[in-house]
Amino acid sequence: MSFLQPLLSGILxxxxxxxxxxxxxxxxxxxxISNFAHGDLMMLGMYMAYFxxxxxxxxxxxxxxxxxxxxxxFGFMLEKLFINRVIHHPHQNQILLTIGxxxxxxxxxxxxxTSDPKILTTTYSSSAxxxxxxxxxxxxxxxxxxxxxxxxxxxxxxxxxxxxGMALRATSQNREAAQLMxxxxxxxxxxxxxxxxxxxxxxxxxxxxxxxxxxxxxxSFLLKAFTICVLGGLGSVVGAGVGGIIIGVVEAMxxxxxxxxxxxxxxxxxxxxxxxxxxxxxxxKKGGR
Amino acid sequence: xxxxxxVTLIAATAIAxxxxxxxxxxxxxxxxxxxxxxxxxxxxxxxxxYAGQYSFGHAAYFGAGAYTTLIMLTLFNTxxxxxxxxxxxxxxxxxxxxxxxxVFRLRGHYFGLASIAVAEIVRLSVLNFECxxxxxxxxxxxxxxxxxxxxxxxxxxxxMLLVLAVTLAITAYLRRSKTGYYLQAIREDQDAAASLxxxxxxxxxxxxxxxxxxxxxxxxxxxxxxxxxDTSAVLDxxxxxxxxxxxxxxxxxxxxxxxxxxxxxxxxxxxxxxxxLGEALVKAGLVSETSGIGIFLKENLAHAHVxxxxxxxxxCILYLPKGILGLYRRKQ
Amino acid sequence: xxxxxxxxxxxxxxxGGNVAVSDVSFSVNEKQIFGLIGPNGAGKxxxxxxxxxxxxxxxxxxxxxxxxxxxxRPDQVCKLGMVRTWQRVKPxxxxxxxxxxxxxxxxxxxxxxxxxxxxxxxxQKVGLTDYVKKSAGSLPIGLKKKLELARVxxxxxxxxxxxxxxxxxxxxxxxxxxxxxxxxxxxxATIVFIEHDMKAVTSICxxxxxxxxxxxxxxxxxxxxxxxxxVIAAYLGGGHHA
Ligand SMILES: Nc1ncnc2c1ncn2[C@@H]1O[C@H](COP(=O)(O)OP(=O)(O)O)[C@@H](O)[C@H]1O
Ligand SMILES: [Mg+2]
Numbered sequence: 001m002s003f004l005q006p007l008l009s010g011i012l013x014x015x016x017x018x019x020x021x022x023x024x025x026x027x028x029x030x031x032x033i034s035n036f037a038h039g040d041l042m043m044l045g046m047y048m049a050y051f052x053x054x055x056x057x058x059x060x061x062x063x064x065x066x067x068x069x070x071x072x073x074f075g076f077m078l079e080k081l082f083i084n085r086v087i088h089h090p091h092q093n094q095i096l097l098t099i100g101x102x103x104x105x106x107x108x109x110x111x112x113x114t115s116d117p118k119i120l121t122t123t124y125s126s127s128a129x130x131x132x133x134x135x136x137x138x139x140x141x142x143x144x145x146x147x148x149x150x151x152x153x154x155x156x157x158x159x160x161x162x163x164x165g166m167a168l169r170a171t172s173q174n175r176e177a178a179q180l181m182x183x184x185x186x187x188x189x190x191x192x193x194x195x196x197x198x199x200x201x202x203x204x205x206x207x208x209x210x211x212x213x214x215x216x217x218x219x220s221f222l223l224k225a226f227t228i229c230v231l232g233g234l235g236s237v238v239g240a241g242v243g244g245i246i247i248g249v250v251e252a253m254x255x256x257x258x259x260x261x262x263x264x265x266x267x268x269x270x271x272x273x274x275x276x277x278x279x280x281x282x283x284x285k286k287g288g289r
Numbered sequence: 290x291x292x293x294x295x296v297t298l299i300a301a302t303a304i305a306x307x308x309x310x311x312x313x314x315x316x317x318x319x320x321x322x323x324x325x326x327x328x329x330x331x332x333x334x335x336x337x338x339y340a341g342q343y344s345f346g347h348a349a350y351f352g353a354g355a356y357t358t359l360i361m362l363t364l365f366n367t368x369x370x371x372x373x374x375x376x377x378x379x380x381x382x383x384x385x386x387x388x389x390x391x392v393f394r395l396r397g398h399y400f401g402l403a404s405i406a407v408a409e410i411v412r413l414s415v416l417n418f419e420c421x422x423x424x425x426x427x428x429x430x431x432x433x434x435x436x437x438x439x440x441x442x443x444x445x446x447x448x449m450l451l452v453l454a455v456t457l458a459i460t461a462y463l464r465r466s467k468t469g470y471y472l473q474a475i476r477e478d479q480d481a482a483a484s485l486x487x488x489x490x491x492x493x494x495x496x497x498x499x500x501x502x503x504x505x506x507x508x509x510x511x512x513x514x515x516x517x518x519d520t521s522a523v524l525d526x527x528x529x530x531x532x533x534x535x536x537x538x539x540x541x542x543x544x545x546x547x548x549x550x551x552x553x554x555x556x557x558x559x560x561x562x563x564x565x566l567g568e569a570l571v572k573a574g575l576v577s578e579t580s581g582i583g584i585f586l587k588e589n590l591a592h593a594h595v596x597x598x599x600x601x602x603x604x605c606i607l608y609l610p611k612g613i614l615g616l617y618r619r620k621q
Numbered sequence: 622x623x624x625x626x627x628x629x630x631x632x633x634x635x636x637g638g639n640v641a642v643s644d645v646s647f648s649v650n651e652k653q654i655f656g657l658i659g660p661n662g663a664g665k666x667x668x669x670x671x672x673x674x675x676x677x678x679x680x681x682x683x684x685x686x687x688x689x690x691x692x693x694r695p696d697q698v699c700k701l702g703m704v705r706t707w708q709r710v711k712p713x714x715x716x717x718x719x720x721x722x723x724x725x726x727x728x729x730x731x732x733x734x735x736x737x738x739x740x741x742x743x744x745q746k747v748g749l750t751d752y753v754k755k756s757a758g759s760l761p762i763g764l765k766k767k768l769e770l771a772r773v774x775x776x777x778x779x780x781x782x783x784x785x786x787x788x789x790x791x792x793x794x795x796x797x798x799x800x801x802x803x804x805x806x807x808x809x810a811t812i813v814f815i816e817h818d819m820k821a822v823t824s825i826c827x828x829x830x831x832x833x834x835x836x837x838x839x840x841x842x843x844x845x846x847x848x849x850x851x852v853i854a855a856y857l858g859g860g861h862h863a
Contacts, residue, residue, distance in 0.1 A: 103598060275395060473720075477715060483694065484699060485724055
């Protein structure tokens with residue numbers, strides 16, 4: 001098999017990972033919170049796409065038009081009701097709160113939808129087309145990737161050109177300074193969390209046609225999303241985009257050339273390596289907690 | 290003085306409890322779980338509560354003890370389990386040293402994330418290796434130890450009680466010692482601690498080693514007690530989180546907090562898991578067994594205990610971040 | 622021969638492109654009270670951080686007690702007998718006042734009893750005995766500054782680096798603290814003293830170095846410094862009163 005095959009599918013999958021990573025990175029940047037419920041928010045996106053398809057007969061890609069605003073609102077409310085109350089707490093409390101919220105989401109899903117995995121089969125779920133050189137590209141993967149690109153571009157323009165986007169970036173750079181400049185940082189936090197949630201749910205919806213849909217499906221994506229953020233530099237949107245692609249490619253490569261069983265291990269080892277190499281210089285600079 | 294009397298009373302009650310309960314294996318089983326979670330959470334508390342280093346990966350040490358013990362006993366079934374427990378401590382300590390050398394360079398968010406990553410690497414490796422039984426896990430058929438009747442649960446009750454007592458004794462001793470003060474100083478402010486002559490990585494690693502060794506002993510005991518382990522039972526992230534949650538609810542960084550947390554949480558989980566609540570509702574005539582709600586309760590309440598854990602976590606962080614004992618201390 | 626306890630030789634510290642300390646050299650003799658002054662952002666605290674091992678100097682050497690200590694960690698520096706206080710105080714908030722000072726005391730003993738005795742002695746020195754059982758986080762700022770001082774004294778240091786220990790205190794409190802510091806020197810310790818308040822500095826210091834924008838602007842006795850036109854310009858420019 002050609003070396004290009006895993007590279008290409010890695011890049012395509014990585015695009016969706018990037019989407020999840022960007023959502024987490026944005027939340028981290030603006031709020032300085034590690035969101036451990038991110039994977040479960042992805043899982044909710046998967047179920048939303050599934051039920052939009054089975055109940056309302058809406059194509060999963062089309063259903064994003066419904067999913068994105070719903071998820072944004074959901075995330076916005078989560079922030080208003082829960083997250084903002086721990087924004088000045090120690091990190092570990094923030095982590096535990098989001099873990100708790102994640103457990104509530106995944107186990108409510110378990111009660112509501114049972115633990116049987118669901119499969120979303122569209123007419124084109126297994127279609128692929130062939131490129132010269134014995135390379136085949138799965139159609140849903142390609143579609144997901146293209147939609148991801150569109151969404152990332154819109155997000156980029158939003159952050160760069162609109163006043164809300166600029167306020168978000170200012171808050172991300174320096175929360176205190178932004179507050180002094182008159183930016184409503186509390187509102188920015190809620191918006192960031194809303195966008196983060198919308199991106200997670202979108203990523204979930206985009207992979208729904210190619211994955212098992214399951215209440216605990218988000219967990220394996222959680223650490224992947226963290227890896228992506230750390231790889232790109234926590235808080236950096238562009239970095240998370242690149243990080244996502246890298247993780248996608250590393251996974252595809254290690255599945256092809258090593259073994260599928262070890263691909264997650266390799267991702268985590270990469271994660272630790274990045275943490276250590278990138279952050280070495282930070283040690284000792286910041287305050288204890 | 291009052292304190293000593295109270296501790297003696299608690300110890301005497303704990304020792305005598307199985308005599309009153311007689312041969313009810315169900316109740317003894319729950320008590321063993323309470324003792325184990327109390328001890329696990331107390332061991333975690335040395336690192337998380339006193340040194341302020343929230344490890345989200347303590348399942349790795351529990352799993353190290355359980356797997357080491359059961360693998361050794363499957364290979365050599367005449368081996369004295371105590372030797373397996375000791376080897377388990379060595380394995381857990383090695384993992385701890387490796388973890389420590391990586392994660393203690395990091396602070397804040399990164400420390401928590403890295404501790405999870407290390408534990409996940411351990412879990413996935415165990416899942417992928419042959420000698421660990423992979424996804425099937427390990428089943429142990431027969432063990433013997435000094436002629437004790439290991440088919441009775443009582444030896445394990447006392448085993449867990451002993452480890453809990455040792456853990457609490459170590460914690461109580463540490464609190465009043467140089468190491469204990471140093472750990473608390475590290476928790477409060479790492480820069481201030483370093484400027485006062487505290488070697489941060491040495492003391493963090495010391496706390497981690499003590500904590501990991503105790504956790505591994507509990508893993509070994511659990512393996513001997515249940516005699517069947519797989520990664521989802523002993524290496525899962527959820528176990529690490531339950532350990533932390535128990536400490537949080539009781540009171541992080543207090544001697545008795547983890548014990549209080551375990552006494553509250555474990556029976557609650559058991560009630561939900563074994564559907565006692567559903568049965569009680571049916572018995573009380575509140576819901577009919579054959580109604581939709583009745584069937585739903587029967588089939589799903591077992592899952593609900595994790596949901597309840599989630600709700601308790603959220604409420605606890607929002608309203609009771611210092612735990613039940615923290616509340617009591619504030620009132621003083 | 623004059624005994625230099627601390628010798629700073631061509632020390633620089635860069636943060637990316639920002640030069641916080643630039644080629645600074647000076648020496649501190651034993652039993653001196655040595656002033657380090659300069660407007661806000663001059664690089665005083667950064668220099669303390671470099672000396673005590675919190676971040677490595679970009680260039681230059683730090684010699685303490687005839688040992689090169691550039692590459693040592695903060696705890697190793699403390700063990701050699703040099704300890705610093707923090708401009709933004711760092712109390713161990715959830716520990717009591719006594720326990721805070723005991724943490725310092727443990728650097729010279731393993732015994733809890735000895736640490737406690739030593740801590741009580743230091744608390745007596747700075748006048749905090751009424752607050753022994755209070756949590757450190759609950760103290761007002763003036764008492765937190767005293768706690769910082771007691772805590773480093775408990776390590777029985779050869780040299781103390783005090784970073785704006787009088788900042789935020791009123792006149793009586795400042796005078797009290799200055800008396801305590803004179804007492805510490807009488808017992809044989811050497812002190813490097815960062816301070817804004819020119820009056821405090823000139824009244825207590827034997828020798829003074831002035832930093833401005835990371836560079837050494839002047840060095841001399843208090844009289845020389847107060848009459849130095851460059852210093853007056855920098856200080857008045859910086860908006861402070863002599
Ligand atoms: N950790 C740091 N990272 C980046 N810049 C720093 C850091 N610490 C200090 N600086 C910069 O170094 C310069 C000197 O600061 P500082 O030493 O605190 O001055 P002083 O104590 O004399 O008021 C300032 O410009 C400050 O912004
Ligand atoms: Mg300063």
